[in-house]
Amino acid sequence: MPTPNTAVAADSAGLAPGRLAFRYWLDALWRATAAADSLRERAANMSAHEAAGMPPLLHFESEPVADGRDLDPPSNYRLLRVTRCGTDALEKHVRKGAAPVIVVDPRAGHGPGIGGFKRDSEVGMALLEGHPVYFVVFDPEPVEGQTMGAVVQTLAAFIDVVAKRHRGKAPIVYGNCQGGWAITLALSHCEHRAALAVLNGSPLSYWAGERGINPMRLLGGFTGGVWPAHWMSDLGNGRFDGAWLVQNFEALRPEGVFRKYDTLFAQPEAERDRFLEFERWWNGFYQLAGDEMLAIAGELFVGNRLEDGEVVVDGHCRADLKRIGAPLVIFSSYGDNITPPHQALGWLKEVFATTEDLVAAGQRVVYLLHKQVGHLGIFVSAGVARREHRAILHHAGTIQDLAPGLYEMVLDDAATGDGATAARFEPRRLEDLPFDANPAGFDKVQALSEAAERAYAQWVSPWVRMAVTPESARLMRELHPMRVSRQIWSEKATPALAWLPWTQQWLDQWGAHDPDRTANPWYQLERVGADACAQAWESWRTSRDLWAEVVFQQLYAR
Template identity: 55%
Template sequence: MAQQPSTTATDRLWPATVANQMMLNLLSYQTDLWQRSVLHLDTLRERANNMLEHERAGKPPLLDFDYETVLDGRRLERPANYALLRITRVGDDCLEDCLDATKPPVVIVDPRAGHGPGIGGFKRDSEVGMALHEGHPVYFVAFFPEPVAGQTLGDVLDVLRRFVETVAERHPGKPPVLYGNCQAGWAIALLAADCEGLVGPAVLNGSPLSYWSGESGVNPMRLAGGLMGGAWLAHLLADLGDGRFDGAHLAVNFESLKPANTLWQKDYELFADIDGQRERFLDFERWWTGFYALSKEEITSIVGNLFVGNKLERGELKVCPGCTVDLRRIRNPLVIFASSGDNITPPHQALNWIPAVYPDTAALKAAGQRIVYLLNSHVGHLGIFVSARVARLEHRAILESVGELNDLAPGLYEMRIDNPTGDPDCHKPQFRVHFEERRVEDLDYPDQVPAFERVRALSEHNVALYETFLGPWVRLMSNPWTAEALRQLHPARTSRLLYAERFNPWMDSVKQLAASVASAREPLNTDNPFPQWEALNSAMIGSWLELAGTLRDGASEFAFRGLYGWPLAIDEGIGTESA
């Protein structure tokens, strides 16, 4: 009989050692999980408190720079709730000795699309920071939480023009560089295209000018107007707000685009790395949770004339009596910065107005216009404005190249940045910027005009029905009390304020518990397998939510095509029978 191999004491103890180690790992993970849960709740508590504190302070601009008010738009002949600020100091450093007198001033305009001002300069590595670093005098256009009663889009544009003229008077001979983020970008385009025009170069970051453009299955927001029946809903919400449109509605629209991020990923990233992500999360949420209002006249004009009517691209938008905005009037150089990863303002919406206005390259050159576009391959919509990496490379490259724009011959160019070092903090000549000439004919985006023309017609019909039959009753029942109640009860507010001690006294115990947890906090061993299991489950949840969002967007696309995408032959047949 063969002799069995002997079993050593070490061999007998090995399974027990593994089991003990697994048990220790599990206990460590459970302790860490409990600590992260407490700290996560405490972070949500602090976010709610920051939200309340910001509101009590009057929601000032969230700039990481000192500033002085140069002009208050509420005190002008045609008032609007905007203010022109001049950046005066960075921390303890006065700027006067750092500015280059030969460089033009930069005017940065933040978007007024539901949130407050500050996204262009709420940290040092930002558009404001890069402009200061390059030696430009910097001005910032802020706005107040509440609109002036009855202010219109024309009033806003008039105030913005006064701001630009004021900056130009302060720096004679150096036309200001205008920086417009998202909504502010198309506002600058409106100024450049109206009857007076602009002189200095304009940089449009993630700014939609061609509102019907987009890629099927990728850019679902442009379909919302058709699926909701047009602009009548903006009229209703503004009437319920007693003439004010709550910016929280727009914030919810943005969040609904990516349910996986809104419902899970953003919070899980904070929860998974509560020690490293806490301050970053709170800094961003200070801006994201500051909801600002628009007047009914503004929001209905924006939705009806731009997003649903697409009148800017078509040259049919009137901002004042006797003056129609025509994009062919733009003579100042334009830099258009867009990203393929932006599902709110994709390159289609940022660029497709060019072939709509200029049928070919020869027409663009004959107009004497210079248009430069810069494309990022992956950054999202907000990343165009807030990403430190984008600020340190793309925005720095734009500012360092502003002087070269006037030297370009009329035409269309793509701005290319060659950065062999891969370092976003490098300067010229470490990276090289060159402008490659392009053809207008190559901007070949799908034509989706017929379907959206039907949306526009239905929207005008529904708005007329609402204003005739339903609107008067809604306005009769609305008053400041009901409007404020609806504002305070908006889910975008209540879901956050629920964690404040003012509304939830139990959160005070969380604050005290979090202090003791933070003092005893120890990092988890990197070889513990349970965090990997947690991350795997989180990824699975995120994937399911992404799938749900994809299915929802596909269903929206299918419904939109069913409602508005009929073949042309059927339309012609209906028109013949009706005649």
């Protein structure tokens, strides 16, 4: 009598239609079980990570150098020195006397580690290029009364600390997203210096963007400005939950969320490890101080005050982008719908009226554009790390030696002998940059935001704070949809899920797993349906974003 294993082991081409259907449904049951077990393990990893205090998710070993809690004003940032890269031993490439590299990760809802998440990362490439590497991390909770200014001053202090450790040699400072504009603030006030500042996917012109493609910049117009952030901070007992920011990212491109889970279901044996590795970082939700969040939203994203030199960092020193002494490398991508090139580069024409003004200021700005990589890919893609990031670091000396002006860094396809991509620096003119930093309507949103925030702060906020307790704030965080949607897959929330590993093992024994499923026409039909669903999500999102632009224009830009 044939066993279930032999019943599904024949080649698909030789099976009758009924047997093909049976084989597909049996494999689909195995895939559904394997995907569900991955979600169960994700929930377990999330709980374990939280129980451990959510430490930085670095692939590299490190040692502490400085703690922002010891500074005045204090912050929850810490400076680490990378000491070892596991069995790869990339630290053996470090050259004596090479400029140190400081990598600053974004603090935008997630925890630190994305710049050193794997061997082929910004940290890994810096080690391969011979640089001693430092990494800036932050704790899950801010210190009491932490402000945006405290964070900026901490980063400035860390730059000075690293320089002193290397006999005054100015470091190369690498900033990812929020980390990029934070180090820009640190370098543009009170004359702090770096050898080179690399801004990866970092917004500095917060109103800029392309119609129908970058809708997040419109959000303030539909929420009334920054007062919702104030409200959520009050409900959080003075803390703003980073899970709200992560939820905004997922809502920005729902077809990407669908694709993530569909890919896991389609090929769980190939995707499980990659899925779980990334989700360890994606679901580590950190907190921001309420005052800090209000300053970020009000001064930068809604107020757009940075390019006008109106941001006061420490009570007396303004962040003037003209005072940045370090050469700048701006890396952005047209595939990035969170920080498009418009927001990364648009500020240049606002700060420097002409190319001649840029030259007269003695500034060197190099920009590098990618055609398609998304926002996270700028930081986590191994291919981008090996090509773009290694090239930036490899040619850092050349960039520092450029004459003042604007340049585009163009990478060649051929690689040099040491593995870094060859590059040339082509002069450009500010006047030719096609990015408008101040489109119509956003000034009205800023005025509305300021009025609504004053009203909320005076008439509503005191009553909300009186009603909130530490316990209610904790419960609100636990019940956030981003956490509930993950933890519902834990064995504590759903005890029956504890049977998933046993069920998958039993299905394996019965030969339910079909490694040749791609040849099955039923599986091919499933993939056609999945593609149609993803396209439907994308079409809905495109329509939503276009309508948002139309409504915004009617409300504010007429």
